[in-house]
Amino acid sequence: MSYDRAITVFSPDGHLFQVEYAQEAVKKGSTVVGVRGKTTVVVGVEKKSVAKLQDDRTVRKICVLDDNVFMAFAGLTADARIVINRARVECQSHRLTVEDPVTVEYITRFICNLKQRYTQSNGRRPFGISSLIAGFDFDGTPHLYQTDPSGTYHAWKANAIGRSAKTVREFLEKNYKEEHVQSDEGAIKLAIKALLEVVQSGGKNIELAVMRQNEPMKILDPEEIERHVLALEKEKEETEKKKKP
Amino acid sequence: MALADILHGDSIHFQRPHGLSFSSGQNDIGFRSEFGDGNNFALKASLGGGCDDGVEKKIEFLHGTTTLAFKFQHGVIVAVDSRATAGAYIASQTVKKVIEINPYLLGTMAGGAADCSFWERLLAKQCRVYELRNKERISVAAASKLLANMVYQYKGMGLSMGTMVCGWDKTGPGLYYVDSEGNRVCGDLFAVGSGSMYAYGTLDSGLRQDLTVDEACELARRAIYQATYRDAYSGGQVNLYHVHSEGWTRVSQDDVLKLHQHYAENNA
Numbered sequence: 001m002s003y004d005r006a007i008t009v010f011s012p013d014g015h016l017f018q019v020e021y022a023q024e025a026v027k028k029g030s031t032v033v034g035v036r037g038k039t040t041v042v043v044g045v046e047k048k049s050v051a052k053l054q055d056d057r058t059v060r061k062i063c064v065l066d067d068n069v070f071m072a073f074a075g076l077t078a079d080a081r082i083v084i085n086r087a088r089v090e091c092q093s094h095r096l097t098v099e100d101p102v103t104v105e106y107i108t109r110f111i112c113n114l115k116q117r118y119t120q121s122n123g124r125r126p127f128g129i130s131s132l133i134a135g136f137d138f139d140g141t142p143h144l145y146q147t148d149p150s151g152t153y154h155a156w157k158a159n160a161i162g163r164s165a166k167t168v169r170e171f172l173e174k175n176y177k178e179e180h181v182q183s184d185e186g187a188i189k190l191a192i193k194a195l196l197e198v199v200q201s202g203g204k205n206i207e208l209a210v211m212r213q214n215e216p217m218k219i220l221d222p223e224e225i226e227r228h229v230l231a232l233e234k235e236k237e238e239t240e241k242k243k244k245p
Numbered sequence: 246m247a248l249a250d251i252l253h254g255d256s257i258h259f260q261r262p263h264g265l266s267f268s269s270g271q272n273d274i275g276f277r278s279e280f281g282d283g284n285n286f287a288l289k290a291s292l293g294g295g296c297d298d299g300v301e302k303k304i305e306f307l308h309g310t311t312t313l314a315f316k317f318q319h320g321v322i323v324a325v326d327s328r329a330t331a332g333a334y335i336a337s338q339t340v341k342k343v344i345e346i347n348p349y350l351l352g353t354m355a356g357g358a359a360d361c362s363f364w365e366r367l368l369a370k371q372c373r374v375y376e377l378r379n380k381e382r383i384s385v386a387a388a389s390k391l392l393a394n395m396v397y398q399y400k401g402m403g404l405s406m407g408t409m410v411c412g413w414d415k416t417g418p419g420l421y422y423v424d425s426e427g428n429r430v431c432g433d434l435f436a437v438g439s440g441s442m443y444a445y446g447t448l449d450s451g452l453r454q455d456l457t458v459d460e461a462c463e464l465a466r467r468a469i470y471q472a473t474y475r476d477a478y479s480g481g482q483v484n485l486y487h488v489h490s491e492g493w494t495r496v497s498q499d500d501v502l503k504l505h506q507h508y509a510e511n512n513a
Contacts, residue, residue, distance in 0.1 A: 097387065097390050097391065097394065098383075098384065098386070098387040098390065099384070099386040099387060099390060100384065100386075100387070103379070105379075106379060
């Protein structure tokens with residue numbers, strides 16, 4: 001009805017329609033997967049196919065917020081840019097006043113407070129992004145948080161957002177095992193496997209970022225990703241062979 | 246409030262300065278003063294300018310004092326005297342110059358009593374809010390930074406405060422000296438006030454990192470006593486605190502005159 005006009009208005013059955021529409025916008029964004037391992041956090045994104053003349057290095061969905069925290073988003077890229085800028089400034093501001101790097105929970109809370117403010121003021125629309133925020137706290141514990149346009153956040157062991165997020169999440173629920181993600185390789189493999197469920201044409205369209213304890217974030221080279229993909233395909237073939245009598 | 250009375254302005258409004266919209270979220274008071282905190286104490290523009298009977302109002306301050314604090318292997322020892330003077334008149338011999346910010350942070354008082362206790366109580370509120378928001382205790386570095394940033398906004402407006410923020414956080418014992426000029430320094434040993442030189446003398450000759458708790462307490466007590474002996478503006482009692490990993494404990498309160506007899510007997 002007319003309840004989706006100004007978003008400061010609740011509908012009679014308790015919905016904030018603009019926020020829900022924002023969540024729809026997120027569902028159209030390309031898939032992002034995050035896995036929290038024991039000493040590594042891995043985030044993988046589906047790379048949208050790039051036009052021939054376009055320089056694909058400028059299309060980065062995974063952004064560093066500080067030495068110990070990074071995030072990837074699904075949804076409106078322009079909105080994400082604003083949020084990321086504010087988050088980066090806040091990370092430094094926190095370092096200045098508290099003389100310590102942010103904890104992943106703190107910066108997630110900051111981003112969510114920012115998003116919530118835009119669901120409760122006049123004439124503004126919510127941010128159309130969900131994000132996966134990953135990193136390590138000062139004491140070395142890894143964290144993975146998911147945020148959405150309404151400003152809520154939760155911690156996850158592994159999660160997916162964007163297109164086909166539901167499929168990927170179901171895959172993760174079936175295949176996430178604590179022992180598998182103890183090693184870096186295990187976490188990376190799980191993330192790639194999950195993404196391959198929904199990404200067509202394999203390794204070329206996957207971009208993966210890895211952050212190990214006490215190390216800055218690293219984006220994997222396409223060759224490395226290809227290597228993992230090939231290894232996974234081989235594993236799959238072998239399990240198929242074993243199934244056949 | 247004391248400051249407002251002196252400056253003859255209307256009372257300070259505890260709200261965001263004009264021109265800053267609520268939804269911008271950017272706040273320069275230091276640590277994330279959230280919307281609705283009511284923690285922005287920026288003065289309204291009219292306060293400074295409208296004053297025409299000269300800014301040099303004489304305010305009686307507690308510069309006459311001796312406070313000290315030092316780190317050692319078992320934490321931080323804080324010792325203070327308890328005399329307040331107004332010129333040559335001893336106003337009180339029983340002033341509490343250690344402010345208990347929270348169960349694991351202490352602040353000392355030198356300079357204006359109102360300035361010290363007001364800002365440190367405000368610091369206590371900020372520390373508690375930090376604890377609730379972040380589910381962990383605030384570090385001594387962050388607490389002293391908050392205090393320093395709060396008073397820096399009033400630099401040049403007549404605040405007088407020289408305080409030591411002492412505590413124990415996850416990086417161990419912490420000791421910072423913060424004053425109203427905007428100084429904030431980390432250190433292992435500080436003495437503040439008119440009797441500080443005498444205290445430094447005693448401390449520098451006796452301080453070792455491997456002191457036991459009792460030895461450190463006795464050293465601090467002796468240092469304050471020596472300062473009160475020579476400095477006219479320090480005296481009263483020696484209040485001694487020990488900050489350790491579980492928080493702070495009030496160790497002792499000794500009258501300076503009794504200490505004098507005690508030391509005299511030991512020498513004899």
